[in-house]
Amino acid sequence: MDKLELLSALADDIRVCPLCRLAETRTLAVPGEGNGAAQIMFVGEGPGEQEDQTGRPFVGRSGKLLTQELLKIGIAREQIFITNIVKCRPPGNRDPLSDEIAACNDWLSAQIALIEPKFIVPVGGPSLKTLVSPKLGITKARSKVYRRDGILFIPILHPAAALRSPTTMEQFLEDLSNLKEFLNREISDEEITPIEEPKAATKEEEDGGTLSLF
Ligand code: URA
Numbered sequence: 001m002d003k004l005e006l007l008s009a010l011a012d013d014i015r016v017c018p019l020c021r022l023a024e025t026r027t028l029a030v031p032g033e034g035n036g037a038a039q040i041m042f043v044g045e046g047p048g049e050q051e052d053q054t055g056r057p058f059v060g061r062s063g064k065l066l067t068q069e070l071l072k073i074g075i076a077r078e079q080i081f082i083t084n085i086v087k088c089r090p091p092g093n094r095d096p097l098s099d100e101i102a103a104c105n106d107w108l109s110a111q112i113a114l115i116e117p118k119f120i121v122p123v124g125g126p127s128l129k130t131l132v133s134p135k136l137g138i139t140k141a142r143s144k145v146y147r148r149d150g151i152l153f154i155p156i157l158h159p160a161a162a163l164r165s166p167t168t169m170e171q172f173l174e175d176l177s178n179l180k181e182f183l184n185r186e187i188s189d190e191e192i193t194p195i196e197e198p199k200a201a202t203k204e205e206e207d208g209g210t211l212s213l214f
Helices: 003-015 049-054 061-072 098-115 125-131 159-164 166-183
Strands: 040-044 081-084 119-122 146-148 151-153
Touching: 003 098, 040 098, 040 125, 049 061, 061 159, 061 166, 081 098, 098 125, 119 125, 119 166, 159 166
Parallel strands: 040 081, 040 119, 119 151
Antiparallel strands: 146 151
């Protein structure tokens, strides 16, 4: 099987995934779509209502904004692969819960391993936290460059947030303009922001706060 067939087989498995409670309420799972040889992957939070109805990512109001603004910076949907950290709609568009994100993580990792993108654009905070570090917040991390496992991550604000506030819209457009600039040139090591890893639990914390006597 070539890459495209493997991605398509993966999508078929995702469509019948039973791994978390979101499987019980979804209409259609939304595996993601796009170019299997993409250099750039966009990863959002999770499907909304339109995505749940159609089985396609980023086709609702915020998806249309993203698609339209990407075209303005010279990126067509056909060139990229676009997906989400959870493949099924959380009811009422609530945030995905951490166990749902964890249950879905193998699907996303398998997609990333197959596509081998040079860049991943986390769209919004939950995607940034899942893909780069739970210690990062989107407000500070947006438009910066991080590197993990040889992939460059350039987080942007979520278009849904842009639709709610004119100031955020300005910042969202600024993120896309910065993204265009990064994609069109070499990025030096000095421009890469180090990732602060979550602190490993100390022996004392693991023991539940009581000092070990041994
Ligand atoms: N918001 C997301 O994060 N993903 C979608 O697919 C649609 C809206």
